[in-house]
Amino acid sequence: MDLKEKLVSSFLAFENKGGLDMDSNVHSIRLNAIQNFEKEGFPTRKDEEWKYTSLRPLLKHDFSLFPSNEEAIEFKNIEKYLINEIESYTLIFVDGVFSSHLSSTTHDECDVCVLSSALTRPKYKMIVDNYFNTIAKNNNSLSELNTAFTKEGVFINIPKNTVLAKPIQIINFSTGSENEILLQPRNLIVVGENSHVQIIERHQNLSKNTTLTNAVTEIFVNKRAIVDYYKIQNDTENSSLIDSTFVSQKQQSVASVNTYSFGGNITRNNLEFYHEGEHITSNLNGISILNGKQHVDNHTLVNHKFPNCESHELYKGIYAEKSTGVFNGKVIVQQAAQKTNAFQQNNNIIIDDGATINAKPQLEIFADDVKCSHGCTIGQLDESALFYMQSRGIPKKEAQALLLFAFGNDVVEKIKIPQLKTRITKLIAKNLGVNLGFEL
Amino acid sequence: MLEVKNLHASINNKEILKGINLEIKAGEVHAIMGPNGSGKSTLSAVIAGKEDYEVTAGSIILNGEDLEDLAPEERAHKGVFLSFQYPVEIPGVTVTNFIKTAINESRKAKGLEELPAKDMLKLIREKADLLEIDRKFLSRSLNEGFSGGEKKRNEIFQMAMLEPKLAILDETDSGLDIDALKVVANGVNKLKSKDNAVIVITHYQRLLDYIVPDFVHVLYNGKIVKSGGKELALELEAKGYDWLK
Numbered sequence: 001m002d003l004k005e006k007l008v009s010s011f012l013a014f015e016n017k018g019g020l021d022m023d024s025n026v027h028s029i030r031l032n033a034i035q036n037f038e039k040e041g042f043p044t045r046k047d048e049e050w051k052y053t054s055l056r057p058l059l060k061h062d063f064s065l066f067p068s069n070e071e072a073i074e075f076k077n078i079e080k081y082l083i084n085e086i087e088s089y090t091l092i093f094v095d096g097v098f099s100s101h102l103s104s105t106t107h108d109e110c111d112v113c114v115l116s117s118a119l120t121r122p123k124y125k126m127i128v129d130n131y132f133n134t135i136a137k138n139n140n141s142l143s144e145l146n147t148a149f150t151k152e153g154v155f156i157n158i159p160k161n162t163v164l165a166k167p168i169q170i171i172n173f174s175t176g177s178e179n180e181i182l183l184q185p186r187n188l189i190v191v192g193e194n195s196h197v198q199i200i201e202r203h204q205n206l207s208k209n210t211t212l213t214n215a216v217t218e219i220f221v222n223k224r225a226i227v228d229y230y231k232i233q234n235d236t237e238n239s240s241l242i243d244s245t246f247v248s249q250k251q252q253s254v255a256s257v258n259t260y261s262f263g264g265n266i267t268r269n270n271l272e273f274y275h276e277g278e279h280i281t282s283n284l285n286g287i288s289i290l291n292g293k294q295h296v297d298n299h300t301l302v303n304h305k306f307p308n309c310e311s312h313e314l315y316k317g318i319y320a321e322k323s324t325g326v327f328n329g330k331v332i333v334q335q336a337a338q339k340t341n342a343f344q345q346n347n348n349i350i351i352d353d354g355a356t357i358n359a360k361p362q363l364e365i366f367a368d369d370v371k372c373s374h375g376c377t378i379g380q381l382d383e384s385a386l387f388y389m390q391s392r393g394i395p396k397k398e399a400q401a402l403l404l405f406a407f408g409n410d411v412v413e414k415i416k417i418p419q420l421k422t423r424i425t426k427l428i429a430k431n432l433g434v435n436l437g438f439e440l
Numbered sequence: 441m442l443e444v445k446n447l448h449a450s451i452n453n454k455e456i457l458k459g460i461n462l463e464i465k466a467g468e469v470h471a472i473m474g475p476n477g478s479g480k481s482t483l484s485a486v487i488a489g490k491e492d493y494e495v496t497a498g499s500i501i502l503n504g505e506d507l508e509d510l511a512p513e514e515r516a517h518k519g520v521f522l523s524f525q526y527p528v529e530i531p532g533v534t535v536t537n538f539i540k541t542a543i544n545e546s547r548k549a550k551g552l553e554e555l556p557a558k559d560m561l562k563l564i565r566e567k568a569d570l571l572e573i574d575r576k577f578l579s580r581s582l583n584e585g586f587s588g589g590e591k592k593r594n595e596i597f598q599m600a601m602l603e604p605k606l607a608i609l610d611e612t613d614s615g616l617d618i619d620a621l622k623v624v625a626n627g628v629n630k631l632k633s634k635d636n637a638v639i640v641i642t643h644y645q646r647l648l649d650y651i652v653p654d655f656v657h658v659l660y661n662g663k664i665v666k667s668g669g670k671e672l673a674l675e676l677e678a679k680g681y682d683w684l685k
Binding site: 283382383384385387388389390391392393395396398399402403405406407408409 | 490491513515518521528531533
C-alpha cells in the first residue's frame with residue numbers, strides 16, 4: 001500500500017477514534033480536506049510548483065502515522081535547542097504530542113496553548129470558526145492532508161492592544177520511537193489589533209530515524225499588529241520538512257517571516273502572504289547554508305490586493321558539496337493595488353561544482369502605478385577578496401567563512417532578538433566550519 | 441631581509457617576470473618604477489603568494505627562508521605585507537573586526553594566545569591616532585563606500601597594526617590627491633624602522649618626494665634594467681622610460 005492509500009484509509013479510523021469532541025464544523029472541514037487530498041494526491045515533478053523538488057524518495061518510507069510509543073524526554077536533553085538566555089513561553093511537542101511538563105503556556109494576558117484544546121472548547125469556537133483553515137483551504141494537496149489530520153499544534157490568540165514581552169518558542173521534537181514517522185503539526189495564530197508578538201519555531205529530530213513533517217501554520221495579523229516569526233531549520237540528515245505558512249494581514253500591520261535553513265534532508269518552505277487592507281508591510285527573509293545532499297526549496301508568494309502596501313523579500317543561499325537550492329518567489333500585484341512597493345532580491349553563492357541552485361523570480365503586475373523590483377544573482381566567492389584577506393594573514397578557510405558571513409549578514413541583521421541573533425550567528429559559523437572570534 | 445633570485449613567473453603560460461634579482465636589507469626603502477605592463481604588480485603579487493601566478497624559476501627568500509611553498513597567509517605570518525592598489529570591499533565586516541581577525545590569526549599561527557579585547561582596542565586606538573584616523577571610520581564596513589584616500593589610509597592602518605617586516609606598497613599613490621598622499625606617506629614614514637623594509641611600487645616620482653627611497657629600480661619587460669639611488673627617480677621623471685628600453 002503506498003503512502004497515499006495508507007493515509008486515506010487511515011482517515012476514518014482517525015476521525016472516529018480522535019477522542020476529541022470537535023464540533024461538526026471541524027469535522028466537515030477535515031472530511032472535505034481528505035477528499036481533496038485523495039483527488040490530488042502528492043505533488044509530482046510534473047507540477048510546475050514542484051519542478052525542482054521531488055518528494056518521491058520520501059514517499060517510499062513506511063511512515064507510522066500515529067505513534068504508539070510515548071517517549072518521555074527530559075528537559076536536559078532538549079535544553080540546548082531552546083534559546084534559554086531569554087524568558088519565553090514554550091510549546092514543546094514530542095512525536096506530535098504536547099508535552100505539558102516541558103512547556104510553559106499561559107492563559108493570562110493571552111492564550112498560548114495547544115490547538116486540540118482550542119478545537120474542543122466552546123470558548124474558542126468563534127475564533128476557530130472565524131479563522132481556522134480559512135487561508136490554508138484549497139491551497140495545495142499537502143496542506144489539505146495536514147488539515148484532514150488536524151489534531152495537535154499551537155494555538156496562539158493574542159487579544160488586542162497586547163505587546164508580549166516574552167517571545168514564544170515552539171519546538172516539535174521527534175524521538176525515533178518509531179523507525180519512520182510522519183508528523184503533521186497544525187498551528188493557528190491570531191494576533192489582535194495593535195498587538196505585537198515574536199515567535200521562534202523549530203523542528204528537531206533527536207534520533208537517526210526518519211522523520212517527515214508536514215506542517216501548516218496560519219497566521220492572522222489584525223490592524224496595526226506586528227508579528228516577527230523566526231524559523232530555525234537545522235535538523236538531521238534523516239529529517240524532511242514540508243512547511244506551509246500562510247499569513248493574512250489587515251491594514252497597517254507588519255508581518256516578518258525569517259527562515260534560517262542550515263540542515264535537514266529535504267526542506268520545502270511554502271510561505272504565502274495575503275493582504276486584506278492598505279498600508280501593510282510584509283517582510284520575507286531567508287538564508288540557506290547547505291552541504292552534503294541537503295535540499296531546500298523556498299517557495300514564496302506575496303499577493304498584493306490593496307493599494308499602498310509594501311513587501312520586502314531577501315533570500316540568500318550558500319550551497320556547498322552536492323546540495324541543491326530552489327528559490328521561487330512570486331509577487332502578484334493586483335489591479336487595485338496601486339502605489340505598491342514590492343522588492344525582491346535573491347543572491348546565491350555556489351561553493352562546489354556539484355551544488356545547484358534553481359532560482360525563479362515571478363512577478364505578475366496588473367497595476368500601473370507601482371514600484372517593483374527583483375534581482376537574482378548566482379556567483380562564486382570572489383578570488384581577489386580571498387587573496388586580499390589571506391595576504392593579511394587570514395587563512396583561506398577563515399577568509400571564505402568571513403566572506404560568506406558578510407554575504408549573509410544583511411539577513412542575520414534582520415533578527416530583532418539579540419540572543420537569537422547570537423545563536424544564529426553561531427549556527428552559521430558552525431555550518432561554515434569556523435570559529436570566528438567575533439559576532440557580526 | 442629579502443633576496444629575490446632570478447625570479448621567473450608566469451600566468452596562464454605567459455611569462456611576466458623574466459629573471460628578477462633584488463636584495464633588500466632591513467631598514468631600507470626600495471622603489472620599483474616602470475611603465476605599464478612591465479611586471480611591477482606581478483612582482484608584488486608573487487612575493488605575497490598569489491596563487492594565480494606560477495613561479496617557473498628562481499626563489500624568494502625572506503630572512504633566510506624560502507617562501508615558495510607558503511600560502512599567502514603563511515607569508516603574512518612571516519612578516520610580508522602587501523598594500524593593494526585596489527583594496528577589496530567586504531560589506532558586513534567592519535574595519536575593526538577584520539583587523540582583529542587578522543591579528544589573532546597571525547598570533548594563532550605563532551602559537552600565541554588571542555590578544556585580549558582590551559589590549560586590542562588600545563592598540564587599534566593607538567594606531568588610528570598615529571594615522572589620524574577617525575574612530576567612526578573603524579566601525580564602517582571594510583572599504584565599502586570608502587573614497588580612494590580612505591582605502592589607502594585603511595591599508596596603511598592595517599600595516600601599522602600588523603607591523604610587517606617587509607611592506608610592499610603597490611601603487612599606493614594612485615587615485616590620491618596631494619593631501620591624502622601626504623597623510624599616507626607620513627604614516628609609512630612613522631612605521632619605518634631599522635628592523636623593517638619597504639618596497640614602494642609606483643609610476644611617478646611624486647610619492648618618492650615623501651617616502652624617500654634608498655634605492656630605485658627600473659622594471660621593464662619583466663626585468664630590472666637599471667638600479668640607482670633616489671636621483672634615478674628624478675631622471676626618470678624628466679626623461680621618461682624610453683631611453684632605458
